[in-house]
Amino acid sequence: MSPLQLCVAFSSVLFAVGLTGALARSNSILVLLGIELMLNAANLNFIAFWRYSPAPSPATGVIFVIFAIAVAAAETAVGLALVISIYRHQRNIRLQEATRLKG
Amino acid sequence: MNPDYAGLFLALKPETALVVGAVAVLGLDLSVFRRHAAAERLRLALWVASLAVLTAGVNVWLGPRGPAFGGVLMLDHLAVATRLGVLVLTLLTLGVARGAAVPHQPAEYVAVVLFAATGLMLMAAAQQLLLVFLSLELASLSLYVLAGFDRARPESAEAALKYFLFGGMASAFLLFGFSLIYGVTGSIELPRIAAQVSLQGADPLLMVALVMVLVAFGFKVAAAPFHLWAPDVYQGAPTPSAALIASASKLAGFTLFTRLLWPGFHAAVGNVAAPTFGPGWLPTVAVVSAASLLLGNLAALAQSSLRRLLAYSAIAHAGALLLGVMAAGRSGPAPLFYYASTYGLAAVGAFGVISAMERGGRCEYITDLAGLHRRSPLLAGCLAVFILSLAGIPPLAGFFGKFTVFAAALRLGGVAGPAGWLAILAIALSTVALYYYLIVLKQALIAAPAADARPIRVPRTTALTLVAAAGLIVWFGLDPAQLLGLF
Numbered sequence: 153m154s155p156l157q158l159c160v161a162f163s164s165v166l167f168a169v170g171l172t173g174a175l176a177r178s179n180s181i182l183v184l185l186g187i188e189l190m191l192n193a194a195n196l197n198f199i200a201f202w203r204y205s206p207a208p209s210p211a212t213g214v215i216f217v218i219f220a221i222a223v224a225a226a227e228t229a230v231g232l233a234l235v236i237s238i239y240r241h242q243r244n245i246r247l248q249e250a251t252r253l254k255g
Numbered sequence: 256m257n258p259d260y261a262g263l264f265l266a267l268k269p270e271t272a273l274v275v276g277a278v279a280v281l282g283l284d285l286s287v288f289r290r291h292a293a294a295e296r297l298r299l300a301l302w303v304a305s306l307a308v309l310t311a312g313v314n315v316w317l318g319p320r321g322p323a324f325g326g327v328l329m330l331d332h333l334a335v336a337t338r339l340g341v342l343v344l345t346l347l348t349l350g351v352a353r354g355a356a357v358p359h360q361p362a363e364y365v366a367v368v369l370f371a372a373t374g375l376m377l378m379a380a381a382q383q384l385l386l387v388f389l390s391l392e393l394a395s396l397s398l399y400v401l402a403g404f405d406r407a408r409p410e411s412a413e414a415a416l417k418y419f420l421f422g423g424m425a426s427a428f429l430l431f432g433f434s435l436i437y438g439v440t441g442s443i444e445l446p447r448i449a450a451q452v453s454l455q456g457a458d459p460l461l462m463v464a465l466v467m468v469l470v471a472f473g474f475k476v477a478a479a480p481f482h483l484w485a486p487d488v489y490q491g492a493p494t495p496s497a498a499l500i501a502s503a504s505k506l507a508g509f510t511l512f513t514r515l516l517w518p519g520f521h522a523a524v525g526n527v528a529a530p531t532f533g534p535g536w537l538p539t540v541a542v543v544s545a546a547s548l549l550l551g552n553l554a555a556l557a558q559s560s561l562r563r564l565l566a567y568s569a570i571a572h573a574g575a576l577l578l579g580v581m582a583a584g585r586s587g588p589a590p591l592f593y594y595a596s597t598y599g600l601a602a603v604g605a606f607g608v609i610s611a612m613e614r615g616g617r618c619e620y621i622t623d624l625a626g627l628h629r630r631s632p633l634l635a636g637c638l639a640v641f642i643l644s645l646a647g648i649p650p651l652a653g654f655f656g657k658f659t660v661f662a663a664a665l666r667l668g669g670v671a672g673p674a675g676w677l678a679i680l681a682i683a684l685s686t687v688a689l690y691y692y693l694i695v696l697k698q699a700l701i702a703a704p705a706a707d708a709r710p711i712r713v714p715r716t717t718a719l720t721l722v723a724a725a726g727l728i729v730w731f732g733l734d735p736a737q738l739l740g741l742f
Contacts, residue, residue, distance in 0.1 A: 160438070167431055174424055183420055190427035197434035205441055212443055216385050220430060223392045227423060230396050234403050234416045241409035247420075250413045253487040 159200035167193035180238070180245045184231045191224045259324060266323035266330060266380075269311035269338065270373050276307020277369035284362030297361035301349050301716075304365045308349070308372070312342045315376075322382070326444060329382040329514070333588045336741050337379035337510040340596040343727075344503040345372040347603045350720025352495035354713065355610040358404055367404075371397035371499060375507035384433045384443040387511065391429070391475070395422050398504060401496035402488050414491025421484040425474035432467030435460055445519040453522035457534040461523060465536045468515065469543070475508040477566075478573040479546040489566035494610035497562065501569055501606065502599030509576055509595045513583050516540075527581055527667065527674040540577055541673050545680065547574030552684040555691050561621050564691060565605055568645060571688060572598050575660060575681050581674055582663035589742040590663045594656035596738065597644065597731055601653060604641040604724040607717060608634050615711040621695055626704020631711040633718060635699050640725040642699075644732070646692040647685055652732040657685065659739065 153161070170189030177183050195217045202213025239245050264271075280300045288296050315338045320330050328334075348368065358364040374394030381387045399422060403415025437443055439461045440451035452461065473481035489497050516536060525535020551571025558564040576598070579591030611634055612618035612627075628635040644653035661682060667674040713721075731738055 163434075167427075170427070171424075174420075180416060180420070184423070187420075187423040187427050190424070191430055194427065194430035194434045197431065198437060201434065201438035201441075207441070213437060216388075216433075216437070216443065219385060219389060223389065226396060227392065227426070230399055231419055231423065234399065234412065234419050237403055237406060237412040238409075238416050240406075241412055247416075250416065252410050252413055253417075253491050 154204075156200055156204040159204075160197060163193040163196040163200065166190075166196065178247050180235050180247055181232075183247070184228065184235070187231075188224060188228065191220065191227075195220055262319070263324040263328075265319050266328050268314040268318060269342075270376055272307055272311040272314055273369050273373045273376070276304055276310070277366040277373075279303055279307070280362050280366045280369070288362075293357050293359075293361055297357050297365070298353070300362045300365040301353055304369055305346060305349055307369060308342050308346050311372075311376075312339060312346075315339055315342065326446060327383045327386055328380045330380055332742050333510060333514070333592065334380040336592055336596075336738075337506060338376045340506050340592075340599065341372060341375045341379060341503045344506065344596075344599045344603055345369075345375075345499070347600070347607070347720055347724055348495050348499045348503070350716055350723075351498050351603065351607040351610050353720070354607070354614065354717030355494050356405075356613065358493065359406055364401070364404055367397050367400050368495075368499065371401065372503065375503050378507040378511040381511065382445045382514065384436065384445075384448075387515065388426075388430060388433060391471075391511070392426060394504065394507065395426065395475075398496070398500055401499065402492040404496060405493045408491070410491035411493060414488045418484045418488045418492075421474060421481075425471040425481070428467045429471035432464040432471070435464035435467070439464065445515070449519050449521065452520055457523045462534065462536075465520060465523065466539060468512075469536060469539055472508070472512040473543055475512070476505055476573045476576065477570055478543050478577060479550040479570055480543075482547070482550070482570045482573075485570060486563045486566040489569070490560060490562045494606050494613065498603045498606035498610075501565070501602040505569075505573070505576075505602075506592075506595045506599050509580065509591060510588075513580050513588055513591060516580070517584050521584060524584065527672055537581060538673070540581055541677060544574045544577035544581070544677055547571065547577065548677070548681055548684050549574075552687045556687065558691075559620050559622075561609065561618065561624065561695065564621065564695065565602070568688060568691070569602065571684065572645075575657065578664045578674070578677055578681060579660040581677075582660065582667055585667060586663035587742055589739050590656075590659035592742070593652075593731075593735065593738045594660050597652035597656050597728060600724050600728050600731075601641045601644045604637060604721055604728070605645070607721050607724065608638045608641070611713050611717050611721070612711060614714075615709060621698050622702075624695065624698040625702040626708055627699040628701075629704050629710075630708055631713060633713060634711060634721070637721040637725045638699050639696060640728055642692050642696050644728045646689050648689075650729070650732045652728045652735070655732055655735040657681075659735070 170186045173186030198213040377390035399419045405411035440448045477485040525537040526533040555567035644651035647653045647657045664678040
């Protein structure tokens with residue numbers, strides 16, 4: 153396999169691991185962790201496609217990744233704030249117990 | 256590419272006005288208004304924010320047209336109309352917030368509303384994947400915060416957390432899809448992507464990328480099966496936040512993804528005019544649309560909570576709007592924009608009525624509406640306009656929205672193909688929708704008030720907002736060419 157194929161295969165596995173974690177975990181911080189893994193898989197893709205692109209191109213992929221990392225940091229900040237706000241009410245962060253809204 | 260910063264500044268003047276307005280709201284609240292009571296601080300913050308929104312609106316109207324900054328932004332008719340629509344809906348949301356319960360930190364709340372509006376306006380004009388991602392995240396992160404703003408109620412925190420977890424997963428799908436698109440086409444600019452796609456045809460990796468983008472799209476507009484967050488958020492979020500999520504966010508989301516899918520990927524479109532699908536994204540959109548129509552309308556029948564009913568009916572409307580997305584390639588975006596913007600007006604109005612009722616008691620279940628015509632004739636009249644428009648009764652705007660979208664879908668290939676079948680399904684399910692909308696109206700207009708019900712005092716600003724929204728719905732319904740002629 154060429155390096156590009158290896159990179160894309162690796163990032164796909166990383167994405168699948170992250171998705172499984174995000175869907176299967178009940179602890180909301182671990183779900184957040186799964187989402188971060190998914191975002192990082194996409195970042196890895198951008199770097200790989202940029203590095204192994206046939207024609208020498210401007211650093212589009214790298215710039216995209218820098219922005220994506222900044223956005224992921226902001227997203228984590230908002231996410232942790234929301235986790236704290238739910239902790240204040242139910243004294244734990246288990247998603248199974250967040251069942252006030254249903255119907 | 257030689258960057259044209261002067262052109263960028265001119266094109267982004269409205270967004271600049273909103274951000275300056277948000278900073279001004281925060282700064283003034285911290286310095287001049289610090290000693291006032293919370294209700295007074297909310298009033299002043301809303302005035303400053305409304306001024307910023309109006310300034311932005313004037314700048315959109317007078318601003319430049321055409322591509323800006325080397326094609327990163329595209330200010331065509333659709334973009335300008337959507338930006339104006341977002342600003343009008345934001346202004347109405349601010350009016351709704353005036354009558355709602357005062358949030359804990361009023362200035363922060365108003366500032367985050369303005370940041371959300373900034374993101375939504377950028378979404379309307381974005382024509383490059385990086386800007387698409389950034390504007391979508393700016394809008395989404397602001398909306399998560401708005402949904403969880405009421406710290407005293409556990410429901411609000413729970414709604415925000417659910418919204419955030421679903422949204423975070425959707426944005427991860429979107430980013431992964433974008434990375435594959437970048438890998439396949441070697442570019443992140445939509446015109447170049449379009450040229451490359453028409454050269455390569457339907458590449459399998461590109462199809463994977465498109466499905467991932469559609470997942471994010473389905474989440475953003477609350478289409479089934481990515482709708483699970485919507486009922487909880489509509490129920491748990493503070494009312495003005497729910498109004499913004501239901502209206503402006505939907506309008507901008509539909510504009511963004513229509514621009515992404517049609518000009519960007521029209522070469523990988525597939526076929527819904529005939530039963531033989533062909534590879535492309537259009538058949539996937541058709542399946543999502545059918546699922547949303549069925550699930551939204553049938554689940555709404557079972558609801559006793561007014562907000563959850565509005566949420567499920569919003570899912571059904573998203574299904575009908577997806578029909579407009581499918582037809583946008585042939586009939587242009589005008590029917591889609593008309594439907595989405597008039598739907599937004601009715602949704603803001605309905606949440607405005609809910610928030611005004613919450614001042615004088617609770618408005619949780621449909622039965623809480625009982626006797627509204629006695630308690631506040633103004634609210635009952637406005638609610639009747641909004642609900643009848645959502646149900647699609649002529650001469651209100653909701654009817655012409657449905658009419659133009661269904662007509663455009665039928666023009667795709669008559670009743671011989673899936674698009675026509677979907678239009679017929681949507682028309683049939685409109686009668687189901689009429690049933691649950693009339694249940695709401697029966698409570699509001701016919702049922703007798705509860706024994707302990709008192710008259711509701713509606714604040715002047717909220718009354719003005721509701722009357723303005725109802726007036727716009729009637730006006731656009733009587734004269735649809737006002738909106739349809741924009742394109």
